[in-house]
Amino acid sequence: MNTPRVLAIHDISGIGRCSLTVALPVLSAAGIECAVLPTAVLSTHTGEFEGYTFRDLTEDVLPIAQHWKSLNLKFDAIYTGYLGSFEQIELIKEVITLLADDDTLIVVDPVMADEGELYPGFTLDYPDQMRSLCALADVLVPNLTEAALLLGRDYDSSPDTDAVKDLLAALCSDIGAGSAVLTGVSLAPDSLGAAARDSKLSSTTYAGAARAEGMYHGSGDLFCSALVAGLLNGCSLEESTKLAVDFTSASIQRTYAAGAETRYGLLFEAGLAHFSAQFNTLY
Ligand code: PXL
Numbered sequence: 001m002n003t004p005r006v007l008a009i010h011d012i013s014g015i016g017r018c019s020l021t022v023a024l025p026v027l028s029a030a031g032i033e034c035a036v037l038p039t040a041v042l043s044t045h046t047g048e049f050e051g052y053t054f055r056d057l058t059e060d061v062l063p064i065a066q067h068w069k070s071l072n073l074k075f076d077a078i079y080t081g082y083l084g085s086f087e088q089i090e091l092i093k094e095v096i097t098l099l100a101d102d103d104t105l106i107v108v109d110p111v112m113a114d115e116g117e118l119y120p121g122f123t124l125d126y127p128d129q130m131r132s133l134c135a136l137a138d139v140l141v142p143n144l145t146e147a148a149l150l151l152g153r154d155y156d157s158s159p160d161t162d163a164v165k166d167l168l169a170a171l172c173s174d175i176g177a178g179s180a181v182l183t184g185v186s187l188a189p190d191s192l193g194a195a196a197r198d199s200k201l202s203s204t205t206y207a208g209a210a211r212a213e214g215m216y217h218g219s220g221d222l223f224c225s226a227l228v229a230g231l232l233n234g235c236s237l238e239e240s241t242k243l244a245v246d247f248t249s250a251s252i253q254r255t256y257a258a259g260a261e262t263r264y265g266l267l268f269e270a271g272l273a274h275f276s277a278q279f280n281t282l283y
Contacts, residue, residue, distance in 0.1 A: 004031075005076055006032055006034055006075065006076060006077040006079055007036075007079065007099065008034050009039060009079065009092060010038070013045040014042065016218065017218045017264065017266060018217060019218075020036055022265070023079070023221065025272060026268070030226075032229060037061065039057055042054050044263075047119065047120075047263060048217070048263040058085045058088050062095070065098050074101065075100065077105040077106070077232055078099065078100055080108050080133065082111040086129060089126075089129045090129075092133060096136055105139070106138045107231070108137035109220065109224045110141075110142050110146045112126055113145040116155045131175055135177070139179050139180070139227075139237065140177035140181070141181045141223075142182060144156065144182065160187070164185055164187070164195045164204075164206075168195060168196075168204055172199055179200070181241055182195045186208070191208035191210065192210075192249070193207045193208030195207075196237050198236070198238060201236075205238045209248075209250075212256040214256065215262065216252050216265075216266055217263055222247070223247075223248045226243060226244035226248065227241060227244040243275075243278060247271060247275050250271050250274075251268040251271055254268075254270060254271065
């Protein structure tokens with residue numbers, strides 16, 4: 001069996017376990033080659049750190065993609081996350097046009113906000129522009145804040161089942177995504193997870209796990225990387241959502257139990273062997 005290849009388009013935050021420092025180990029552990037197109041290089045992520053460095057790589061994006069085009073490479077998936085500048089949204093659309101073929105799965109995590117607020121450095125016009133990249137997604141994976149921003153709706157931190165279904169339907173019909181997975185959804189007081197709308201099956205499903213106190217940086221990146229790992233191993237969107245919720249939740253529980261400082265990211269490493277083993281039967 002050929003090793004599937006995903007192109008991960010995110011920043012490198014040297015410290016903080018998010019974006020590429022999460023996508024690379026998780027996808028590799030799942031038996032997937034993870035090619036990377038770094039959008040920026042930072043000393044840390046931008047949440048709860050002061051004085052971080054930020055090297056914007058906007059001018060490298062197209063030359064890197066054009067070189068790969070000249071090599072005739074095949075990408076089974078393109079998975080985009082945190083972008084280094086407003087201009088990169090248009091450039092990443094060009095990269096997708098250049099490198100994707102009819103079979104390439106496009107997964108867009110519209111990383112820009114959480115807990116009702118845009119991340120530092122993101123301007124109010126960013127969500128409008130991000131919508132056009134989201135329209136190219138086969139699977140769009142926002143958190144509740146990002147979904148509200150994309151849809152131009154008020155942020156609801158705890159939508160009920162009907163409201164979740166409505167958000168998922170709107171992400172597909174109004175934004176134009178094929179399918180959508182909404183993260184940070186809580187359908188019972190002690191549970192937190194994700195809801196998925198699989199447009200091919202016309203189904204909406206929910207996967208939840210025990211909720212731990214606190215806000216955990218990088219959990220969206222860990223979730224989405226695990227989701228992509230499942231999809232590229234032939235799991236359905238429902239199965240992939242469940243395994244991503246389980247892996248992320250176990251990492252959150254481990255981080256909570258260790259009393260670790262949450263800005264340094266989730267202690268996911270100890271769970272990688274178990275995560276990887278789920279896919280072993282497939283090889
Ligand atoms: O986890 C999302 C993320 C990715 N990359 C950078 C970030 C954040 C969230 O704050 O700052 C640089």
